[in-house]
Amino acid sequence: MKMIQTRTALTAALAAGVLAAAGCSSMAGMESMNAGAEAQAAVVVGGAPMYPTKTIVENAANSRDHTTLMAAVTAAGLVPTLSGPGPFTVFAPTNAAFARLPAGTVESLVQPANKATLTKILTYHVVPGRVSAAELMRQIRAGGGRATLTTVEGGTLTASLRGDAVILTDEKGGVATVTQADVFQSNGVIHVTDAVSMPN
Numbered sequence: 001m002k003m004i005q006t007r008t009a010l011t012a013a014l015a016a017g018v019l020a021a022a023g024c025s026s027m028a029g030m031e032s033m034n035a036g037a038e039a040q041a042a043v044v045v046g047g048a049p050m051y052p053t054k055t056i057v058e059n060a061a062n063s064r065d066h067t068t069l070m071a072a073v074t075a076a077g078l079v080p081t082l083s084g085p086g087p088f089t090v091f092a093p094t095n096a097a098f099a100r101l102p103a104g105t106v107e108s109l110v111q112p113a114n115k116a117t118l119t120k121i122l123t124y125h126v127v128p129g130r131v132s133a134a135e136l137m138r139q140i141r142a143g144g145g146r147a148t149l150t151t152v153e154g155g156t157l158t159a160s161l162r163g164d165a166v167i168l169t170d171e172k173g174g175v176a177t178v179t180q181a182d183v184f185q186s187n188g189v190i191h192v193t194d195a196v197s198m199p200n
Helices: 035-039 056-060 067-075 095-099 105-109 112-123 133-142
Strands: 043-045 048-050 088-093 126-128 146-150 156-162 165-169 175-185 188-193
Touching: 043 175, 056 175, 067 095, 067 105, 067 112, 088 175, 105 112, 126 146, 133 146, 133 156, 133 165
Parallel strands: 088 188
Antiparallel strands: 043 048, 088 126, 146 156, 156 165, 165 175, 175 188
8 A cells, every 4th residue: 555645734733643553463464455455344452443434533532452642642632633634654552552661651741741742752653644564564675674764753763574573663772563553544544562662
């Protein structure tokens, strides 16, 4: 599936897409996906179906695996933007991923005084356009085993392979594994990760 170019007016608010969830357990196994993927039956994430006809917010609000993410996006005041047309690609950490952060980190980030920092972290998980698993794998192959993704936050994530799993290395050297891929939303695509990526 080809990446759809996003509007040049993407702002940090657009980037709050660190929500929702996913479908396939291996991105490498999704290379055969075609344009019909978006019409597939809804996959279940966090006990709830993720419908390709609904927005990221509409789906994520029902996932019990993404309540921390939803709270963060709400605290940043970014929920309304995720009902827009996008498209954008989100790498969405689970509740368990947030729980691995140092004690008190999440509680601190959702405080009003830390809204700018929270927004920076959230926008770092969003890439303009709709990058499917097949497209990401193509970029990794074309880059000799690595693909550099520019986020809406302005930083970069480096995608590579570890076995048949796609991993994302953040600017601080942290690594997140894509555990589920290609959950298509009406306004983008989501790939679930097992760690929170941190920008410089």
